[in-house]
Amino acid sequence: MAAKLTFSKEIANLLYAMHGNPIKDCIQCGTCSGTCPAVEFMDHSPRELIAMIGANLKDEVLHSNTYWSCASCYYCNVRCPAGIDIADLMYALKRYSMWKDQYKKDLIGPKFSESFVKMIMRTGRSFEPVLAPSYIFKYGTRGIIQEAQTASALVLKGRLPLLPKKIKRLENLKRMVRRIIPIGEPS
Ligand code: SF4
Ligand code: SF4
Structure with missing residues (x-):
């Protein structure tokens, strides 16, 4: 019987093979x-x-908020003396925690990521009006009004479509997404 992987090895395995086991x-x-x-x-x-x-x-x-707070600036990557791809490690932890459904439940990041992947699986494109509910209510009435004003201005300038458009060959994209993260089917 195969030996059970340690958490550290599981996370290392989520990175590309060229990274080896960066944690050690x-x-x-x-x-x-x-x-x-x-x-x-x-x-x-x-x-x-x-x-x-x-x-x-x-x-x-x-249950840490660290990897959900990462801004993916990659500054740590270029300065790490051990050459560890810390930013991709943060992405790996996001994928892993959503796959296992184990993350801090009061964070915006997981809800936003899940909405984003599901939307991409429906249309192949990002569409802000579908994403907004996953974070907009977190900022209270003032935040909602500000977002509504920004959205109205974008619609008037033709920068925000009222309905999402689908890409061609959507099934090919879905197959790729399913290989990366086991969520994304519209519920
Ligand atoms: S990429 Fe590195 S330096 Fe940039 S926010 Fe994330 S952890 Fe911090
Ligand atoms: S910079 Fe690199 S070697 Fe130094 S603590 Fe961070 S990950 Fe470890």
């Missing part, structure tokens, strides 16, 4: 945390999160 290469220098523009919004810095993955602290990692 981390020397805990903290350059990524010192570099990160979003670190103040994270409950664990990137350095801490990588140490936690290495220690197989699965529940703590999956």
Whole structure:
């Protein structure tokens, strides 16, 4: 019987083969945390999160807001002395946590990502009016009014269509998306 994979190995396997096992290469220098523009919004810095993955602290990692706060700026990647692709590691954790349905439930990120993937599976395109409900109510009445004003201005300038358009060969795109993340079928 095949040995059960550790959490650390599972996450490493979600990255491209060329990355090898990036977590074991981390020397805990903290350059990524010192570099990160979003670190103040994270409950664990990137350095801490990588140490936690290495220690197989699965529940703590999956319930962290760190990877949902990552702005994908890739600044940590270019400065990491061990050459670790930290930004893609954050993406891998997003995919994994949604696949396992284990993430902090009060975050906007997972709801937004799920709405985005489902919308792409329906039409092959991004369509903002469908995405808006996943975050718009989080910002109260003032936020809703501001978003409505922005949307109206975009519609009047012809920059926001009222109905989504479908791409050609949508089935091909769906097949690709299904290989990346096991969500996306319209419910
Ligand atoms: S910069 Fe790289 S080696 Fe240093 S703590 Fe971050 S991931 Fe680890
Ligand atoms: S890619 Fe993410 S983790 Fe890395 S520095 Fe940018 S925001 Fe921080």
